[in-house]
Amino acid sequence: MKAEIIAIGNEIVTGNTVNSNASYIAKQIQTLGIIPKYHSAVCDTMQDIQEVLSKSLEHADMVFVTGGLGPTDDDLTKEAICGYLGMELVIKEDICQNIQAFFNKIGRYMPECNKKQAAFPRDAYILENKNGTAPGCILTKDKKHIILLPGPPKEMKPMLDGYVLPYFKEKLNCAYHTIDIKLFGIGESEMAERIAHLLGETEYVSVAPYVGDYEVIVRITAYGSNEKQAIETTEKIKNSVCECLGEYVIGYNQDTLENVILELMKKHQYTIATVESCTGGMIASTLVNCSGISAYFKEGFITYSNEAKKKYAGVLEETLITYGAVSEQTAKEMAEGIRLRTKADIGLSATGIAGPDGGTSEKPVGRVYIGIAFPDRTYVYELNLNGTRQVIREKTVKNLLFQLYRNLK
Incomplete structure (x- = not known):
């Protein structure tokens, strides 16, 4: 079945509120074999709501509508949709009592305008709202389904998961x-x-x-x-x-590079240490995103200056003078040095020019060297990256972890 998701509200159309509901609904309904084909957003006007509904019913079997179920005069979703469908709205006393009970529970007076939230067509399938005052409903006409849901995500999500999905799961064979x-x-x-x-x-x-x-x-x-x-x-x-x-x-699916690397490290019982210049700790930070990494990650160093590279990673003064801090040779010595000094199985290094300043014709902004030292072999890769300073640093981490993953695999 094809579906369209419509968000109703001036705040959605003007960009003042992000329509996270559409993303959530689209993901959830697919679990039932309902295919989201279209997304729309429309202002709080009777004519606009009816126009978008009319178009939706031409190409969709199901229309999910969020927003506009509140008690104020500009909440027109039910009035507009039921008017278009030719369905009369009547106050349902049991729903009105539920709304009153909600106000009693939070110790507040229920204004008269909230009674409109209890108005539904006689044959509507009512969706209880345990987190607010706006019930939803499922309307069916000419084998088309229109599902009305409240706008606030904290109300919409439980209603969708608790009532709408189970309702259609029984009816759909997919x-x-x-x-x-x-x-x-x-x-x-x-x-x-x-x-x-x-x-x-x-x-x-x-x-x-x-x-x-x-x-x-x-x-x-x-x-x-x-x-x-x-x-x-x-x-x-x-x-x-x-x-x-x-x-x-x-x-x-939900796999990340750092998680699959951790699984490979567990398999081989490898330990790891890092030494970073341009990434400033991002390699270590990414690795420790993983629960359980403490058994395999030994130490991490940020060696931004040449003195730090010599002091903590054992980079030779001659190497820095001859080839520079941003070089294949320095990245190699950094990775090997940190592996030996921490007694880790693997040493990782990164040194480069993240910009926006500091580049030259020979070593432009984005030139980065990454190193991976194993006990029997060291790999060094030259990267030529583009983007902002932050993007270059993030790309460096991704590339280093990717090469580590390939070598571990």
């Missing part, structure tokens, strides 16, 4: 499964070229590329008559994608 394949070290266009034969969308399967934070994602979504069928379909396509792009795969 299951959904999705897998995000996370890639690093390859651009979106090259990735799309390599798996062009797999990309695309049918009624039951979607394979699409997305760009994340310094990552490329291949999202596989499959719908089936049951969960097992949907999972089997996504797994089959995942295996095909990995056959084409396996060297760039860093994980799936």
Whole structure:
């Protein structure tokens, strides 16, 4: 079933409030095989609400509407939608009593205007609101479903999860499964070229590329008559994608580089130490995002000055004079030195020019060297990065962890 999500409210349209509800609803309804196809936002006017609803019902089987269920005169969602559908609103006394009980519970007087929140069509399926005064409802006409939900996320989310999803789960015979394949070290266009034969969308399967934070994602979504069928379909396509792009795969779904690295360190029982210049501690900070890293991460040093590089990592004065702090040779000595001095199995290093100043024609802003020292071999990589100072530093960390992951794997 195709769905549209409509946010009603001037504050949404003008950008004063971020529409987080749409993202949440879209993710949740997919678990039932309901496919979100369209998102809209509209002002609090009768005409605008009815116009967007009319268009939505032309191309969607289900319309999820958030906002405009409050007690004030500008809360017109029910009036506009029920007016368009030709459904009469009547005050339901039991709902009115529930609203009164809510006010009694918080020790406040219930204004007369709140009674409008108890007005619904006679055949509406009412959605209880345990976190506010605005109940929602499900309206059905001509085999189309219109779901009215309150705007505040703290009220909308429990209503959606507690009532709407169970309601439609009983009625729909469809299951959904999705897998995000996370890639690093390859651009979106090259990735799309390599798996062009797999990309695309049918009624039951979607394979699409997305760009994340310094990552490329291949999202596989499959719908089936049951969960097992949907999972089997996504797994089959995942295996095909990995056959084409396996060297760039860093994980799936909620995986992060640091988490998959931790799992590999556990497997091999490796310890690690870091020494950083341009990243200023970001490598160590990223690694310690992982719970359980304390058993494997020994020490971390920030050696911004040449004196610190010599003192803590054992970089030779001759190396710094001959090649400079930003060089392959210095990165190598930093990684090897910190590994030996901390008695770790792996030493990581980063030295470079993050900018916006300090670059030269020979060593421009964005030139970074990263080092990975193992007991039997040291790898050094030259990076030529672009972006702001912060972006260059973040890219350095990502590239270093990616190379560490590839070598550990």
